[in-house]
Amino acid sequence: MKIGIMGTGRMGRGLGRLWADRGYPVMLGSRDLGRAAALAEAMGPNASGGSNQAALAFGDVILLAVPWDTVEALVRSMDGWSGKIVIDCVNALDGAGGASLPGGLSVAEHIATWAAGARVVKAFNGIYFSLLEQPGFSGQAASVFYAGDDAGAKAAVGELIGAIGFAPVDCGPLVAARHLEWLAALWIHLAFRQGWPPDFAFTVLRR
Amino acid sequence: MKIGIMGTGRMGRGLGRLWADRGYPVMLGSRDLGRAAALAEAMGPNASGGSNQAALAFGDVILLAVPWDTVEALVRSMDGWSGKIVIDCVNALDGAGGASLPGGLSVAEHIATWAAGARVVKAFNGIYFSLLEQPGFSGQAASVFYAGDDAGAKAAVGELIGAIGFAPVDCGPLVAARHLEWLAALWIHLAFRQGWPPDFAFTVLRR
Numbered sequence: 001m002k003i004g005i006m007g008t009g010r011m012g013r014g015l016g017r018l019w020a021d022r023g024y025p026v027m028l029g030s031r032d033l034g035r036a037a038a039l040a041e042a043m044g045p046n047a048s049g050g051s052n053q054a055a056l057a058f059g060d061v062i063l064l065a066v067p068w069d070t071v072e073a074l075v076r077s078m079d080g081w082s083g084k085i086v087i088d089c090v091n092a093l094d095g096a097g098g099a100s101l102p103g104g105l106s107v108a109e110h111i112a113t114w115a116a117g118a119r120v121v122k123a124f125n126g127i128y129f130s131l132l133e134q135p136g137f138s139g140q141a142a143s144v145f146y147a148g149d150d151a152g153a154k155a156a157v158g159e160l161i162g163a164i165g166f167a168p169v170d171c172g173p174l175v176a177a178r179h180l181e182w183l184a185a186l187w188i189h190l191a192f193r194q195g196w197p198p199d200f201a202f203t204v205l206r207r
Numbered sequence: 208m209k210i211g212i213m214g215t216g217r218m219g220r221g222l223g224r225l226w227a228d229r230g231y232p233v234m235l236g237s238r239d240l241g242r243a244a245a246l247a248e249a250m251g252p253n254a255s256g257g258s259n260q261a262a263l264a265f266g267d268v269i270l271l272a273v274p275w276d277t278v279e280a281l282v283r284s285m286d287g288w289s290g291k292i293v294i295d296c297v298n299a300l301d302g303a304g305g306a307s308l309p310g311g312l313s314v315a316e317h318i319a320t321w322a323a324g325a326r327v328v329k330a331f332n333g334i335y336f337s338l339l340e341q342p343g344f345s346g347q348a349a350s351v352f353y354a355g356d357d358a359g360a361k362a363a364v365g366e367l368i369g370a371i372g373f374a375p376v377d378c379g380p381l382v383a384a385r386h387l388e389w390l391a392a393l394w395i396h397l398a399f400r401q402g403w404p405p406d407f408a409f410t411v412l413r414r
Binding site: 175 | 347378
């Protein structure tokens with residue numbers, strides 16, 4: 001399973017390094033080829049750098065980790081989405097700190113309309129970058145809630161979640177991304193409005 | 208701290224019995240005085256039954272545990288809300304299973320506008336009635352997330368949460384009820400659309 005990453009921020013770099021460390025071939029894409037190459041170099045022998053279009057062509061799985069206000073233009077600027085597994089970890093907050101976009105669709109549902117034929121899975125949007133290196137809390141793994149309409153794509157994403165130590169929690173079809181975007185908005189509210197130290201995560205208790 | 212309960216459903220009865228067992232005086236309110244008296248009788252010596260107006264007059268804390276479509280009429284039908292601590296455990300789902308009401312306000316914010324002078328705290332809306340008797344999961348308590356604008360009211364509600372074995376999680380001002388209503392909508396989605404056995408709860412992992 002090859003992974004193309006769009007976004008050289010902390011989530012893209014952090015997840016890319018972890019997956020590369022686990023043996024997955026990773027290509028980090030950027031408009032700035034020099035930046036992509038330099039950052040990929042630091043991610044070890046399984047990582048390479050390239051353009052976003054090259055990362056799209058390279059990956060069986062594409063991680064979209066760019067700011068919400070740049071997503072539509074980026075996605076629409078490229079061809080070749082059909083059949084790709086797209087992990088969307090993007091959050092978009094409304095003016096009150098919630099996650100309701102106009103029209104009621106989630107970020108993930110929008111991406112599914114822009115990336116023709118892509119198999120979109122919402123995942124990792126509720127995980128702060130600083131947790132990536134430490135998914136365990138006293139032996140309990142933080143949950144990565146995920147949602148999508150394609151069973152094969154979800155199986156692949158579940159594998160990628162588990163490979164780096166998180167507990168995958170399948171939340172059903174892509175429409176459930178609305179719930180996951182609100183769950184991330186709650187995390188953001190607690191960390192950045194209520195002042196909680198960001199070293200926390202949600203999980204599910206079961207008997 | 209005396210507790211008036213409006214709503215003789217499973218949440219109202221379940222919470223009332225637990226609080227009465229812990230020594231809090233409870234009055235269970237209903238339009239049906241016979242039903243209120245019979246159900247209160249089963250809740251032990253600390254519980255009594257009465258009209259909803261009597262329960263409002265009785266309680267320092269009022270638990271609102273009635274269906275969303277009956278809340279506005281009930282609240283507006285009574286006087287005497289000023290100064291009362293009101294626990295709102297009501298959920299309202301939109302057509303897609305989310306929690307976005309028209310205009311963007313939460314249930315709790317609506318109640319605060321209808322119950323003049325009340326100190327509204329959102330709490331318990333994410334806890335299924337069957338968990339009330341078993342708040343612990345292998346030694347970890349399920350979280351009750353709560354939000355409100357009045358510090359004294361929140362302290363009282365935090366005490367009532369902890370008294371029955373749940374872990375109170377203060378999520379800040381009442382506007383955060385929007386997040387808590389979406390969190391409950393996620394629970395409802397997983398239980399009733401995804402078919403999870405309802406014996407689960409969310410919690411926060413911290414280091």
